[in-house]
Amino acid sequence: MQRIIGKMREKAKELLEAGTVDAVLGWKKGDFAYDPTPAFFYSTDELDMLAYDGFCGSNLSKYLVEYGKEKGKVLVFLKPCDTYSLNQLVSEHRVDRENVYVVGVGCDGMLDVQKLRDKGIAGIEEIEEAGEDLRIHTLYGLKTCPRDEALLKKCQSCKGKEHKLFDDRIGAEESRDIANEDRFAEVAELEKMSPEERFAFWRAALSSCIRCNACREACPVCSCHTCIFDNARSGVDAKANASEFEENLFHIIRAFHVAGRCSDCGECSRVCPQAIPLHLLNRKMIKDIQSFYGAFQAGDSADQCSPLLSYSPDDIEPDAFDRWKGVM
């Protein structure tokens, strides 16, 4: 998607010059081939550092939460999946829609440099997108890898190329088609296991947790001013998992708190330094909500009510949750 960077810079320049926006939120070129950083641009002469390539996986919606009114209006570049998050934040009054100018940008599916490293590709100096392949120049020679094999986990099951809210769009029609796996397939696999196997699976995964809070900090809906896990008065605050129970507790409660609000942006798993498949917990909740209470995806629009804040007199009984298994 580097091909649209020119248009993105033009748009940013135009709106900054016109005074429509006071800042631009995008990605800034990094030092390596794969490390653009989310950044604000306040003047047009900074814009040549604006980047948009296959490694712009981070969801910029989260930055709008802390973005105060005093800074004025901000232009933000959002990929289709990021717009779900912004919708949810708008619906929760965490972002003032009036304060944001959304430019939806097309997306070819974002890449995960760790996947390249896991393939034994080390010393990465430069990455070229060449059609279906990536050409990787390394300290140890040229390597290639099919692009699809380096996709971020979250991009392997894309929610679609449609921007759910935007003021303008760039390259939206040009989004590359990517293999779209059933996003609930992994959850269904786990559901098929025996409870003992599931327990072993999650124990193995969650025992890796170092409680760095990256999942929480990156999550667009984990936007509490003070998280209950940081609040000494909550009675559950902790800075480390001092027991297996706390490893479980943190992730159960986090998944529960975002149930009905999670836009399935996949940031939790992307940012986890310990490669814990945290998105599975959230997807499980989404899958359950859909099978118990009907079609719903948080972030589809800014004015829908979370299924956990509504009810129907003939809802399923809690003990019957597993009868709905496999319905989806």
Added chain:
Amino acid sequence: MPMSTESQVQANAPAKAPTNAPANAPANTLINTPGNEEKDGKAFRPLIVSFCCNWCSYAGADLAGSSRLTYPADVKIIRVPCSCRINPLFILRAFQRGADGVIVNGCHPGDCHYSTGNFYTRRRMALLFSMLDFLGIEKERTRVEWVSAAEGARFASVMREFVEQIRRLGENKKLGDIRCKE
């Protein structure tokens, strides 16, 4: 539930969870699995926390009492105004601290003193229980029952039945906190 078939996820899952590898590598006793043994050879007596809404199920429990209907002393009741006051944190807290089963009691759907409270409870608990099950925690350890103020007999029998169910399941090991067992 269908038995597991060979799956990729499963194949990747190590049989025993290696703990936070290096951090606790030199025998960090903070992280451990609760013991399995029956205490002093006595029959296992489960600890059951029973949350009751003030208006229906707590009154139902009172009626069970005034009707002298027995159920095991393993059940300890906590009064809340409405079942919708019950935060999943409370349930997890009980398991952490050594409860072997938690039962949430509320008015029958549609009879909530606050009109809609138990409807929310129903959704929350369905999702919570499903998530616990997803994590491999025995779903039989948790239950929601709708007990009216008139159902004293039912309250007693539900409690008896639940205690029996937990007794068969044995001690809560998966969600306990080893630190609380010492």
Added chain:
Amino acid sequence: MLKIGVFVCWCGSNIAGTVDVKAVVEAVKAEPGVVFSTDYQYMCSEGGQSAIRQAIKEYELGGVVICACSPRMHETTFRKAAEAAGLNPYMVEIANIREHCSWIHKDKEEATEKAVVLCRAAIAKLNLNKPLFPGESGVVKRALVIGGGIAGIQTALDIADAGYEVDIVEKSPTIGGRMAQLDKTFPTLDCAACILTPKMVEAAAHEKIRLFTYSEVEEVSGYVGSFRVKIRQKARSVNRELCNGCGECIVKCPSKTASNAFDEGLSKRSAIYIPFAQAVPNLPVIDREACLRFQTGKCGLCEIACSAKAIDYEQEDETITEEYGAIVLATGYRPMSLDRYDEFQYSQSPDVLTSLEFERILNASGPTGGSLLRLSNGEKPKSIVFIQCVGSRSDDGCGKSYCSKICCMYTAKQAMLVKDKYPDIDVTVFYIDVRTPGKNFDEFYRRAAEAYGVRYVKGMVGKVAEWKGRLQVQAVDLLEDKQLLIDADMVVLAAAIEPDPGARKIGAMLAVNMDQNDFFTEAHPKLRPVESPTAGVFLSGMCQGPKDIPETVAQAGAAAVKVLGLLSKDKLVGNPCVAISDETLCNGCSSCEALCPYDAITFEEKQVMVQGRRETRRVAMVNETMCQGCGACTVACPSGAMDLKGFTNRQIMAEVDAICR
């Protein structure tokens, strides 16, 4: 640390027989905060209470735990005792060691052990208790009744007679409602107008009642004791001060083709009209849709005709805002549309009528002047068939699942009225069940059958067809297992009733839920049938469920009593165990607002001190008067900002911890 006293009750042998009371007293002495513990034969007796009072003073107790019977039994007693000794009443916790312990366990050791645990939990909770003070709020001593039918009129009269001001808001140009359309009433057969009109006049004349007819409620804010209501008075195009009700304008009006809703559309009326002769207020209104002046600009005859100069084409809607302490919903009902019951030829044949239409035909002021005529040809019918349960008791997606309750009786009434006037007409009623619970109801129905010869056939009509200028009714006699073909001249359908569709909007404004049939839900179906779940909002008449006139009037009176109970208070004292939002934690996400059943939570932009800095944040505010303390919001709140006084997160977790220790 809080100084706690523990009092363990024997309750005679009720507790002491199974629980070793002395052992409990000893065991809890080691608990944090406990400075005193004792036991007593009967804690609830005067002796027991005075022991509590004494100990509070002597040991300077900050809180007490009573191990006794259920808090549902004596919590108030012990709170009062503590209060008498200068303690905040909410610094009392009860450990229920009778209903939940001594009465259900046999083994003394086991029961004692459990009693200790329950007491420990109470102590752990008490350690986190804070004195609570119920909030107070004032009461605006006026009531609003929405709907001016018999339910609304009766409620208003009862409130006004007790000396409080009431406003009635009625969307049509007159009060009176459905009852004004009726001819006679069952089971006494007295004339509806004769009993209703005096009440209408009384309401209009009552010094405490103001009528806002041709008006609608547009917006409601506030809460029990102090609602602010915006009322839109639609433009009548007639100056109500000047008009003397002479009716000359109506005579002169050239546009006489508007459908007359009062006659259920069976007759026409002029563009400027008074709905019916006894309308209150007796004040015409211009139907601007039908008026030539408004549609073409070319007319003005009424203005010329009006000697009082009351016609005002320029008149505009007026909006006023009033304050009320209580609101009564009396939005009434209508017969459901029969569009989906084509098998009865309702849309095709003018001789197939709904019961309410038939009521108008029977009525002397109706479209036929009270003579029973076929609308198709103006001839007198020889045979009339009544069909019951049209749209009621259905589960087919077209109709209503409920029984409309009034049809059996009004059908008997109408059949009887027909037979009384025209004994030669054959009258057949097809019914599924005849339901007549009510004083003199079954007698009434039997009279129709026995004294008047109305033919009752158990069985449903399958279809009605026009045949040779008449109607052929194909039905079944279930008792004979025979199919019947009956020639009829008129067919009367007992259409199911449904709540007035306008009620939905009003319900939403007041946060009053509707059930799946759009009837308003009561605060409790048995024990609080005239109260809505929203404090200060009451229900009267059909809007709550199907009922007949006497029931409606009874409920109207009941609603009035509830309103009076509220208005007679100078202050409303709330339950102090209400939700409280910590504004330093609140994210302003509105989750709590979305599910609060009482609309007690609002949001505002507020300056909040966070870590010594001032920030403007959108934060939740709990209205303590409206909050009923269910706690739904506390769980919906992801940041833990919302807590419930008296049942805080920390308190409940402390109980859990103590029990699981």
Added chain:
Amino acid sequence: MSPVRSEPAEIVTEMSGVNPRKCMRCGKCSATCPSFSKIDIPPHRFVMMVENGEIEALLSSQLLWKCLSCFACVERCPRGVEPSKLVEAVRLLQIRGQGKNYRTPDDVPQFVEADEEIPQQLITSTLRKYSK
């Protein structure tokens, strides 16, 4: 008096997907039935008999063969009971009992070609049987 839930009754309710207990005995099915004069058991009674488990008697009923499958009763029933579907199920039970169940779909064209006068409803009804 108490309804005996015999096995065939369960088969019938299962095959038809109809819950006869929803019937409130209004008789609208019978009132509406165009074949009423030709049948021995009126539809409402048919429903009651299924509910009571009296399938044996229904198997020899003429209604099975006189029912036009016009579905008027299904259309009109205020409780959504769908009597004609019950008739269909009993009819099927009867046919299966004779070992004559299931025509092959290949038979259908011959069927239609054989007699152009054949009523449309019969064809529809036949096709319905295949889909069971």
Added chain:
Amino acid sequence: MLKLPVSQMEELFASIASEQSLYLPLETNGLIAFSRWEEGKQARFDQLHCAGSVKDFFFPQTENLALFKTSGKEIHIEENRDPEEAFVVFGVRACDAGSLSILDRVFYDEPADTFYQTRRRQGLIITVACNAPEETCFCHTFGLDAADPGGDVAVWLLEDMLYWDSRTEKGHALTERLRGLFEEAGDQGEETVRKGKADIGKIIDRLPLRDLSLERFAGDGMMEKFDAPQWESLQEACLGCGTCTFVCPTCHCYDIRDFDTGHGIRRFRCWDSCMFSDFTLMAHGNPRPSRLARFRQRFMHKLAYYPENHEGLYACVGCGRCITKCPVSMNITKVIKTLGVDQHA
């Protein structure tokens, strides 16, 4: 110098593990991390870094300090140290090995941290030279040599041969115990290692961060940067998670917390992160209330305060974990580069 065919590494591991717990890079839950070696487990030296650093062995994420037992209204204090264990960590890279001297200065400072001390006494570090440095490596900036990684024993894996060079008393003792497994490396071996080192040096010279310079930070340089305007734009990307801190081999802040077990209070310490909003939380709040202040703290600590207190030694070893693990690709090298430019000179 000794040597052993790589094919016999398994025997080496078995011998070490027979008397001491042995930890080395193993694949666990999709990550390569230091884990306890057991027979049959395949050591993984193909990725440069383990997910966690060697710090975790000496300064674990959580560690018991004491237990307060209550009986009635009395409290008894019990020490409940986790049991001691002699252990060997194999496969430590130069950067991680270097981090220990930074930690030692903190924890050995009087009064010495006996918990850390005990673990250091019990633990033995076997390093491995980095045959294939990553593009994220910048250990050279801090004077560390990936080709000569230090530790109690240094190991080179070259041409199917493991070269073993013990450097300390502890290392010699272990070597003595395992002596039977090895052969003398001889001149040829020394030559191979020398050549291997040179090859590594060549790669290091080509690394993208080769020229990362701390010149402008020496002395009071960093202190002067406290009010630099660039902090504002640098911190904008930071999410405030603790990933960099927790994967960092030199970060060493901890919190001491109490856990009420229902029967007593368990006092333990656990890692803390200056990135957290509740870091050093006091009654009035966090002394660094803004994210900017917290972000700045981490780098000021590494590049100014620590050197200030420890003869100019920086609290970074250039392992590059923060570069690969930061969710938003913000890291110390970007900070050094941005602040290294005198925009307002």
